[in-house]
Structure formats: structure tokens, C-alpha cells
Amino acid sequence: MxxxxxxxxxxxxxxxxxxxxxxxxxxxxxxxxxxxxxxxxxxxxxxxxxxxxxxxxxxxxxxxxxxxxxxxxxxxxxxxxxxxxxxxxxxxxxxxxxxxDVKQLSEVVVQDRSLGSAIRNVFSKKASYEMADMEMIPYPMPNERPNTEEYEGLDENTFKEPTKEPHSTFSIDVDAASYANLRRFINGGQLPPADAVRIEEMINYFDYNYEQPKGNDPFSINTEVSQAPWNEKHQLVHIGLQGKNIPTENLPASNLVFLIDVSGSMSDVNKLPLLKSAFKMLVEQLRPEDKVSIVVYAGAAGCVLPSTSGDEKDKIIEALSNLQAGGSTAGGAGINLAYKIAKDNFVKEGNNRIILATDGDFNVGASSNEAMEDLIEQKRKEGVFLTVLGFGMGNYKDSKMEILADKGNGNYAYIDNLLEAKKVLVNEFGGTLFTIAKDVKIQVEFNPANVAAYRLIGYENRVMNAEDFNNDKKDAGELGSGHTVTALYEIIPKGVDSWFKPIDDLKYQDKKDEKPKSNFGDELLTVKFRYKRPDGDVSKLIVKTVDNETISLDKSSDNLRWSAAVATFGMLIKNSDYIEDADFKTVLKWAKSARGKDENGYRIEFIKMVETSQFMSKN
Incomplete structure (x- = not known):
């Protein structure tokens, strides 16, 4: 048997x-x-x-x-x-x-998704990363925690008269966090709060087809003048900088310190788990001459990985994999320790940088915006740059994150999914981590013979006093390898009837001679740029004039039409006071006409997002 x-x-x-x-x-x-x-x-x-x-x-x-x-x-x-x-x-x-699916979209719109977001697990089949090595990030659902997200409220730039304020001065901004964050809101079924929308960061999320620099300067300057999509009687001036694209193998050796928030607030799946997957992508880009340290902070700060060569990827990834969340958030202590380790392993003529990854929710030690600002301003003098990566939702502190990056001579990105992590840390590896010019300022002088009024679109928290332009002690923005920076001005041409009413003449002072110089009558404006080398203290000046030659919007370049479409979208969702005759159809018209090659698909994603926003705005 x-x-x-x-x-x-x-x-x-x-x-x-x-x-x-x-x-x-x-x-x-x-x-x-x-x-x-x-x-x-x-x-x-x-x-x-x-x-x-x-x-x-x-x-x-x-x-x-x-x-x-x-x-x-x-x-x-x-x-x-x-x-x-x-x-x-x-x-x-x-x-x-x-x-x-109209029904599904309707259900998404009416749900209370203030804390929800469609965090996508996006893996390219062409990428060199194995899915088994990645933490899968599910779609987080709404929870009962209160929404304590913080955004800095900024009033839009207004029209200025060139006879009274001839100069517009601002620091460049290559951050793109606002765009990724508002995408998170829209994918979650709601339009973002107006204070979360920074139009310049939306525009600068995308690459533009600018010429590479040909001279000794690390960037090229590109200008174009057309019509404003929201008011065809107004002019739209497009100013673009293209940073020199340095091949990875030619970039200087890196001394990187990963400063990672492992406090209790980072336990959500779209925070520490997503963060670990993002940093594993970055580790795969490292070269043997690069080195990495890992500092973590919760109730206290500590070093979990001493400076380690980039060819020991398994060791670095193991240290990342072992991280767990818990405790309060001693952000100040973590920053101090990270800068100390960066200084101890400083690479002369190299790339010395701290990469801070957090939701920005500091609650132990230095935590106020002012205290963190003072701390970072002191530390940046040591020659160490700062990149800030934001994660999560519900308690996200956008205003604090932006201040840290701004004052730390660095950049700021928001990571809402692995696709965004790949964009920031793989596709734009050089631009994110390698600075080629610092303290980059732009000053535009407008010719009153052709300009009745002007306004800078976006950059509200980057505006500087006119006298700051020539002051090399004033901090400004940084430009990374291969990065593009784009700025737009809306201009009311001389003689155009507009709702904008000039300021009344002064009663107690003599009227200044407002008659423009006739020999500059064909010029619209003059653009001035100042920048310093990454290790320099003295700025260099570049000057470019722009003639008063306007081309119709439909004959303008893809660069201008795309930036105009993105700006229009930002103004719509921000409920701008300056939108006169434009809607989501206007945005889609010009965006679709300017999509171009779109090799990474970022522009088609924007178009889909506009279509979703158009539907939500009707319900």
C-alpha cells in the first residue's frame, strides 16, 4: 500500500x-x-x-x-x-x-482629495533598473490627518512705467518644484491652491531648443518678441539662457552628502520609500571618482555611511535600504552635521554638495524660516552647494524648502513619483548637481519710446532692487550644466489703448524729462546679465539689445509658443488679474502647436494635465 x-x-x-x-x-x-x-x-x-x-x-x-x-x-x-x-x-x-472616462473624472473631482495624489509607479522598460530593486509606490488614499501644507503667498508682479521705473531686476531660478507639485494636485483630482503656483518654475520645468554657448561664457542668450496669447495687442518678450552642456565624464569629481529626513512624518509610502528608490537611481549614475556620505536625522542626527567611493554602489544602496522612519525632526542638527562631513571630505575644484531630502516639516532645533535661512547663509560660505528634494503631501512645507535651496546656492525639486525622480536625478544629472555659474542676475531696461508699460511674469520672490545688480555681495541664482532658464515679459506697446492707467504726475516735484532719446528709437529693451564662476567672487557682465520687431504668435518659434502656453495655464489656475482673453482652449492650441520632438514625453504630459484641468474647471 x-x-x-x-x-x-x-x-x-x-x-x-x-x-x-x-x-x-x-x-x-x-x-x-x-x-x-x-x-x-x-x-x-x-x-x-x-x-x-x-x-x-x-x-x-x-x-x-x-x-x-x-x-x-x-x-x-x-x-x-x-x-x-x-x-x-x-x-x-x-x-x-x-x-x-467622463464618469470616473466626475467622481475624482467631487471627492475630497486634499491629501490624496495619484503617485504613479513609472518604470521605463528601457531603463537599466530592475523592478525587484525598487520599492513599489502604491496610490496613496486620503486619510484623516489635517492638511498643514505651507506656501508663501505672493502678489503678482504689476505693470510698471519705464519713465518712472526703467529697470526690472531679478535673480534667475532653475527650480521646478512648483510644476511637479501642482501636477500632484491635478492628478489627485483638484486644482492647486493659488499660492502653490509659481509660473517661472512651471516654464522652467521644460527644456527649450536654445543654441549651445560658443564663446567663453557658460551660457548663450536667446531673445524673441511676439504677441501675448491672452491679449494680442500686447507684446510678449521671451528671454532664454542655455547653460553649457558638459558631458558626465568631463564633470569634476563629486563629494556628495545625502542628508535624509527619517523622522516619523516620513513614513508614508510617497516619502521615505519613494525617496530610497529615487536615491538608488542617483547612485547608479556615480563614477569611481565620486564619493558619498549619508547623514540622517530624526530626534537627533547621525552619520550612517562615511564617505564611500562611487564604485561601491552595493554598499551605498544597502545603507539606503536599511533606513526606517520614526521620531521627531531635528533638521538644524542634520544640516550642521552634513556641512561638517562635506567640509571634512572637501574636494578642491570639485563638486561639493549636500542633497537634502525631506518633507520640510522641521520641529526640533532651528525650525523657523528665518532661523533656517540664517543657518544656510552661514554654511554656504564654506563652498558647499545645496540641492533640496521635497517629498510627500499633507504636511509639505514648500515655503521652507524653497528658502533652503535659495539661500544654499542650490536648486529645489519636488519628487512626486519615480518618473520625476528619473528626470531630476538621471536625465538632468549634470544640471541638478553641477553648477557652472552662480549669482546669475538679469536686468532689463525698457525704452519708453516703444514701451508704455511692462511686467515680469513670475519670479515674484526673485525680484531685486535695481542697485543690487552691480552689487557682487548680493546673492542670486545658480545655473547647472545643460540647464535652461526662461523668463517672459508682457509689454503694453506705446500708443496701445489699455486698461492700465499710468501713475499721475507728482504734485510737489518737477516733472522729469520723459522724452526718450531718439537715436534708440528702434530698440525695445536692453538685457544685461551678470554671473560669477562657481568658485569666483567677481561677476562678469554681458549685454544684449532687443529690437522692436514683433512676429505673430503663429509664426514664432516652438520655444516662445510653448513658454507662452505654460504661462497662460499658470495664470489661469492662479486666477491672475492679467488674463484678459484666454482659456484652456487657448493653452491647448498653442501647446499642441509647439510640442516638437518631446523625446521624454514631458510636453504631452502637460497637455494631458491641461485637458484634465479644463474638465475640472467646468465641474
């Missing part, structure tokens, strides 16, 4: 094995597109029904999924689109088009 049982047992194993062999492993690939427009859809979830196997489409809408399941069915899902199930039936290529 025992022998008979054994025979049955082995016979059963043979049957099971034969069944397993019969279901051969197979791979299915394809492209997912929008059924309405035909555009590729990045970030679509492609799951094998009934299993945990899944991938997401890359920036070209492409996917590739492998499995060994009989009667397999693939499920395609995307926010705002109708879910679709497709039986494989031996197919190796399955292309899918998804149609808008």
Missing part, C-alpha cells in the same frame, strides 16, 4: 510538472495611446489579471510584460481613462487605445 501511495505521489508530480512546462513563458509588448488624439500615453498601468505582475508604459507609451500564465488577460488602466481588458490568446504584440 505504501509503494502504491508513492507511485501516485510521483505520478502527480509528473502531471504537475508537465502542466507547468505546457505553460511557456511569453512576452507581450505594445503601445498605449489616447483614443481621442492618438497621442502616446506614459504611465499607464499594465497588469496581468489575477496576479501581482505589472509594468507601466514609458514616455513613448510603450510597455513590455513577461509571464507564464495560461489564458492570460492584460488589464490597462490610467487615471481619467476607461479601463480595458485584453485576452492575450498567443499574441506577442498588443496595441491599445484608451478612451476618456
Amino acid at each position: 505504501k509503494k502504491l501511495t508513492m507511485i501516485y505521489f510521483f505520478f502527480g508530480l509528473l502531471i504537475t510538472a508537465s502542466q507547468l512546462v505546457a505553460v511557456e513563458a511569453q512576452t507581450v509588448s505594445g503601445v498605449v495611446t489616447d483614443a481621442t488624439t492618438g497621442d502616446a500615453l506614459p504611465g499607464v498601468n499594465v497588469n496581468l489579471k489575477g496576479t501581482s505582475i505589472g509594468v507601466t508604459t514609458d514616455m513613448d507609451g510603450e510597455y513590455s510584460i513577461s509571464f507564464n500564465k495560461k489564458n492570460a488577460v492584460l488589464v490597462f488602466s490610467y487615471i481619467g481613462m476607461q479601463q480595458k481588458e485584453v485576452a492575450v490568446n498567443g499574441q506577442t504584440v498588443i496595441d491599445v487605445s484608451l478612451a476618456p
Whole structure:
């Protein structure tokens, strides 16, 4: 009887094995597109029904999924689109088009999603990272915690008369945190608060097709004049800087300190788990000559990884993987320790930088904006730059994060998903981490013969006094390798009837001679730039004049039309006082006309976001 049982047992194993062999492993690939427009859809979830196997489409809408399941069915899902199930039936290529789901969008809009956000697990099938090495970041759902997010309220720049205020001066800004943050709000089913919208950061989120610098200066200057989409009688001046693109192998050696917030507030899945995955991406970009230290802070600060060579990636990644969240937030202590370690391992003529990753919720030690500002201003004198990466929602402290980056001679990004982490830490590795020019200032002088009034669009917290332009002691923004910086001015041309009313003449002072010099009558404005080398103390001046030659918007460059579309969108969601004749259709018209090659898919994502916002604004 025992022998008979054994025979049955082995016979059963043979049957099971034969069944397993019969279901051969197979791979299915394809492209997912929008059924309405035909555009590729990045970030679509492609799951094998009934299993945990899944991938997401890359920036070209492409996917590739492998499995060994009989009667397999693939499920395609995307926010705002109708879910679709497709039986494989031996197919190796399955292309899918998804149609808008009006009902789903309606439900998203009416939900209270003040703390919710569609955090997507976006993995490119072309990337060199294995999914098994990444923490999967699920879609967080709303919770009961109060929303304590903080944003600095800023009034929009107003129109100025060139006869009374001929100069407009501001510090450049390459931060793009505001764009990623407002995308988080929109993906979560609501429009962002007006104070969270910084139009210059929206514009500068995107790359522009500017010429690379040809001379000794580290950037090229590009200008163009066209019409404002929201008022065709007004002019729109586009000013663009292109930072010199230095190949990674030619960049100086890096001394990096990862300063990571592991306090209790960082326990959410879109905070520390996402942060660890993002930093693993960065580690993969390091070279043997680079070195990394890791400092963490919660109730206190400590060093969990001493300075380690970039060729010991496994050691660095292991230290990241072991991090856990808990405790209060001693941000000041962490910053002090990070700067000490950066100084101890300082690389002369190298890239010495702290990368701070946090939700900005400091509550122990130096925590006020003023205290943190003073601390960072003191530390930046040691020659160490600061990059700030923001994570999370609900208690996010945007205003504090921006101050830290601004005062620390650095930049600021918000990471809402792995796709954004890849953009900031992989695609823009040089621009994020390697400064090629510091204290970059722009001053524009307007010709009153052709300009009745002007206003700078955005940059409200970067505006400087006219006399600050020539003062080398005044701090300004930094420009990274390959980075672009774009600024827009709206101009009311001389002789154009407008609602803007000039300031009345002074009663107690003599009227100044406001007659413009006739020999400059063909000029619209003059742009001046000042910058310092990363290790320099004396600035260099560059001057460029712009003639009063306006081209129609439909004949302008993709650069101008795209920046104009993004600015219009920002003004709409900010409820700007200066929008006169524009809506979401206006934005879509010019954005679609200026999409260009869009190799990374950032522009089509913007177009989709505008379409979603258009729907939400009607409900």
C-alpha cells in the first residue's frame, strides 16, 4: 500500500510538472495611446489579471510584460481613462487605445482629495533598473490627518512705467518644484491652491531648443518678441539662457552628502520609500571618482555611511535600504552635521554638495524660516552647494524648502513619483548637481519710446532692487550644466489703448524729462546679465539689445509658443488679474502647436494635465 501511495505521489508530480512546462513563458509588448488624439500615453498601468505582475508604459507609451500564465488577460488602466481588458490568446504584440472616462473624472473631482495624489509607479522598460530593486509606490488614499501644507503667498508682479521705473531686476531660478507639485494636485483630482503656483518654475520645468554657448561664457542668450496669447495687442518678450552642456565624464569629481529626513512624518509610502528608490537611481549614475556620505536625522542626527567611493554602489544602496522612519525632526542638527562631513571630505575644484531630502516639516532645533535661512547663509560660505528634494503631501512645507535651496546656492525639486525622480536625478544629472555659474542676475531696461508699460511674469520672490545688480555681495541664482532658464515679459506697446492707467504726475516735484532719446528709437529693451564662476567672487557682465520687431504668435518659434502656453495655464489656475482673453482652449492650441520632438514625453504630459484641468474647471 505504501509503494502504491508513492507511485501516485510521483505520478502527480509528473502531471504537475508537465502542466507547468505546457505553460511557456511569453512576452507581450505594445503601445498605449489616447483614443481621442492618438497621442502616446506614459504611465499607464499594465497588469496581468489575477496576479501581482505589472509594468507601466514609458514616455513613448510603450510597455513590455513577461509571464507564464495560461489564458492570460492584460488589464490597462490610467487615471481619467476607461479601463480595458485584453485576452492575450498567443499574441506577442498588443496595441491599445484608451478612451476618456467622463464618469470616473466626475467622481475624482467631487471627492475630497486634499491629501490624496495619484503617485504613479513609472518604470521605463528601457531603463537599466530592475523592478525587484525598487520599492513599489502604491496610490496613496486620503486619510484623516489635517492638511498643514505651507506656501508663501505672493502678489503678482504689476505693470510698471519705464519713465518712472526703467529697470526690472531679478535673480534667475532653475527650480521646478512648483510644476511637479501642482501636477500632484491635478492628478489627485483638484486644482492647486493659488499660492502653490509659481509660473517661472512651471516654464522652467521644460527644456527649450536654445543654441549651445560658443564663446567663453557658460551660457548663450536667446531673445524673441511676439504677441501675448491672452491679449494680442500686447507684446510678449521671451528671454532664454542655455547653460553649457558638459558631458558626465568631463564633470569634476563629486563629494556628495545625502542628508535624509527619517523622522516619523516620513513614513508614508510617497516619502521615505519613494525617496530610497529615487536615491538608488542617483547612485547608479556615480563614477569611481565620486564619493558619498549619508547623514540622517530624526530626534537627533547621525552619520550612517562615511564617505564611500562611487564604485561601491552595493554598499551605498544597502545603507539606503536599511533606513526606517520614526521620531521627531531635528533638521538644524542634520544640516550642521552634513556641512561638517562635506567640509571634512572637501574636494578642491570639485563638486561639493549636500542633497537634502525631506518633507520640510522641521520641529526640533532651528525650525523657523528665518532661523533656517540664517543657518544656510552661514554654511554656504564654506563652498558647499545645496540641492533640496521635497517629498510627500499633507504636511509639505514648500515655503521652507524653497528658502533652503535659495539661500544654499542650490536648486529645489519636488519628487512626486519615480518618473520625476528619473528626470531630476538621471536625465538632468549634470544640471541638478553641477553648477557652472552662480549669482546669475538679469536686468532689463525698457525704452519708453516703444514701451508704455511692462511686467515680469513670475519670479515674484526673485525680484531685486535695481542697485543690487552691480552689487557682487548680493546673492542670486545658480545655473547647472545643460540647464535652461526662461523668463517672459508682457509689454503694453506705446500708443496701445489699455486698461492700465499710468501713475499721475507728482504734485510737489518737477516733472522729469520723459522724452526718450531718439537715436534708440528702434530698440525695445536692453538685457544685461551678470554671473560669477562657481568658485569666483567677481561677476562678469554681458549685454544684449532687443529690437522692436514683433512676429505673430503663429509664426514664432516652438520655444516662445510653448513658454507662452505654460504661462497662460499658470495664470489661469492662479486666477491672475492679467488674463484678459484666454482659456484652456487657448493653452491647448498653442501647446499642441509647439510640442516638437518631446523625446521624454514631458510636453504631452502637460497637455494631458491641461485637458484634465479644463474638465475640472467646468465641474
